[in-house]
Amino acid sequence: MSFGSVRCLIIRCSSNLSNFPGTVTPGIPAGFRSFCSKYSVTDLALNSVVKVFCRSTKSSVLQPWQKRLPHRSTGSGFVISGNKILTNAHVVADHTFVQVRKHGSPTKYTAKVQAMGHECDLAILIINSKKFWKDMKPLDLGDVPSLYETVSVVGYPQGGDNISITKGVVSRVEVTKYSHSKSKLMTTQIDAAINPGNSGGPVIMDNKVVGVAFQGLSSLQKTGYIIPTPVVNHFLSSVEENGQFVGFCSLGISCQHMENTHFRNHFKMSPKMTGIRIRKINRSSSAYNILKKDDILLAIDGVPIENDETVIFRKKERINFSHLVSMKKPGEKTSLKVLREGKKHEFNINITPVESLLPVYQFDKLPSYYIFAGFVFLPLTKPYLDCSYSMCDCALTHMPKKPGEQIVIISQVLEADVSVGYANLTNLQVKRVNGVKLENLKHLCQLIEGCCTEDLRLDLEGAFAITLNQNYAKNATAKILKRYGIPSAMSKDLRS
Numbered sequence: 001m002s003f004g005s006v007r008c009l010i011i012r013c014s015s016n017l018s019n020f021p022g023t024v025t026p027g028i029p030a031g032f033r034s035f036c037s038k039y040s041v042t043d044l045a046l047n048s049v050v051k052v053f054c055r056s057t058k059s060s061v062l063q064p065w066q067k068r069l070p071h072r073s074t075g076s077g078f079v080i081s082g083n084k085i086l087t088n089a090h091v092v093a094d095h096t097f098v099q100v101r102k103h104g105s106p107t108k109y110t111a112k113v114q115a116m117g118h119e120c121d122l123a124i125l126i127i128n129s130k131k132f133w134k135d136m137k138p139l140d141l142g143d144v145p146s147l148y149e150t151v152s153v154v155g156y157p158q159g160g161d162n163i164s165i166t167k168g169v170v171s172r173v174e175v176t177k178y179s180h181s182k183s184k185l186m187t188t189q190i191d192a193a194i195n196p197g198n199s200g201g202p203v204i205m206d207n208k209v210v211g212v213a214f215q216g217l218s219s220l221q222k223t224g225y226i227i228p229t230p231v232v233n234h235f236l237s238s239v240e241e242n243g244q245f246v247g248f249c250s251l252g253i254s255c256q257h258m259e260n261t262h263f264r265n266h267f268k269m270s271p272k273m274t275g276i277r278i279r280k281i282n283r284s285s286s287a288y289n290i291l292k293k294d295d296i297l298l299a300i301d302g303v304p305i306e307n308d309e310t311v312i313f314r315k316k317e318r319i320n321f322s323h324l325v326s327m328k329k330p331g332e333k334t335s336l337k338v339l340r341e342g343k344k345h346e347f348n349i350n351i352t353p354v355e356s357l358l359p360v361y362q363f364d365k366l367p368s369y370y371i372f373a374g375f376v377f378l379p380l381t382k383p384y385l386d387c388s389y390s391m392c393d394c395a396l397t398h399m400p401k402k403p404g405e406q407i408v409i410i411s412q413v414l415e416a417d418v419s420v421g422y423a424n425l426t427n428l429q430v431k432r433v434n435g436v437k438l439e440n441l442k443h444l445c446q447l448i449e450g451c452c453t454e455d456l457r458l459d460l461e462g463a464f465a466i467t468l469n470q471n472y473a474k475n476a477t478a479k480i481l482k483r484y485g486i487p488s489a490m491s492k493d494l495r496s
Contacts, residue, residue: 050085055070075201371414418476
């Protein structure tokens with residue numbers, strides 16, 4: 001048998017081999033298999049993987065009326081069906097101008113961001129140029145690779161300008177935090193480094209994409225993470241059905257493990273029962289008013305939940321139960337089996353995405369702000385907490401009591417005569433305006449702008465208070481804005 005015929009035989013058998021990870025086919029030397037895999041990956045990469053060039057401008061967290069200096073960055077992407085390019089959201093976040101270049105071409109083509117999914121760190125680019133699409137071939141999506149299977153990472157990492165292909169072995173599959181959005185979703189860990197510039201590139205096995213490279217760990221060498229195809233498919237189908245990405249579903253609950261025997265007995269669980277105790281329920285969740293505190297969540301859609309909040313994934317692997325929930329479409333019916341005061345109950349809910357009280361990221365839009373009498377009011381966000389050393393992040397665990405609720409704070413005081421003595425009242429939450437409990441930043445703006453009394457009183461956390469003469473403060477605001485070179489007293493979303 002000639003060398004060429006052996007290669008063709010391996011290619012024809014590759015789809016069957018993938019069903020039995022870790023097996024070795026008799027009569028086919030390992031060197032030949034390695035050669036054929038390298039050949040097919042290279043062939044796919046040259047006609048499908050592109051380099052992404054992005055010019056972005058981020059907004060200032062502490063001075064939301066300003067933008068930072070423009071920033072240039074590069075990443076990777078690859079062609080999928082429908083003449084689209086898939087890449088990471090963090091590659092094109094806060095973009096002002098995006099270009100794409102094919103392998104072996106000196107020409108950069110202008111690209112448009114069609115859809116963004118910051119939660120799952122994915123984005124779709126489109127290019128309106130027939131010349132670009134000539135000879136470009138879309139890549140197909142495969143399944144989640146098994147442990148210890150070999151994959152190839154393709155992209156344009158920093159340190160060079162040409163395409164790069166490296167190999168790695170699958171180390172684990174689990175729910176992990178995505179660094180771009182702080183969301184917890186399924187990831188695949190491999191023992192190949194994901195370097196800056198690799199982001200958005202495909203990870204290939206058996207001629208199919210099994211994930212998208214997106215992050216690494218600076219503290220560990222030869223460790224990278226890829227976005228697995230179930231998450232990718234969820235993003236793509238959401239964009240196709242809704243025209244934009246609508247997010248991931250959640251039960252909106254906080255849980256406690258049930259690994260202590262006495263703890264399980266206290267909640268009247270039988271020896272064979274497993275589950276997790278519900279501590280809190282987000283009021284904006286579809287499970288609110290159905291589930292209760294101290295309920296024991298036993299199963300989701302008939303899948304038992306272990307005492308450490310994991311469910312069976314495949315063979316002897318386990319994964320956090322949240323993966324089952326996050327892969328559902330908004331409005332999809334979900335069955336929950338619950339133990340309540342020793343009795344089993346089953347509830348059906350139409351599951352939906354859940355809003356958090358504290359936004360954990362803020363991309364592709366200008367921050368909200370309101371300035372009155374030199375006081376700069378902002379809705380509290382995780383990016384602000386990261387920049388402010390005088391605040392704790394305990395608010396991250398708080399849940400909203402109604403839709404649209406925000407924690408409004410005084411981020412800084414632009415000092416003037418009207419604010420003398422109040423300069424130290426920063427990073428404090430505004431609780432009430434003239435006795436009215438505050439809901440969000442827009443509500444604060446309405447209460448202040450519509451104030452008809454001579455005195456305006458703001459009650460803050462810690463029992464601090466601010467009082468201002470309404471007319472004097474309003475006149476002082478215009479002078480303060482001019483002095484500090486601020487174009488408007490409020491962000492565009494509040495003006496509209």
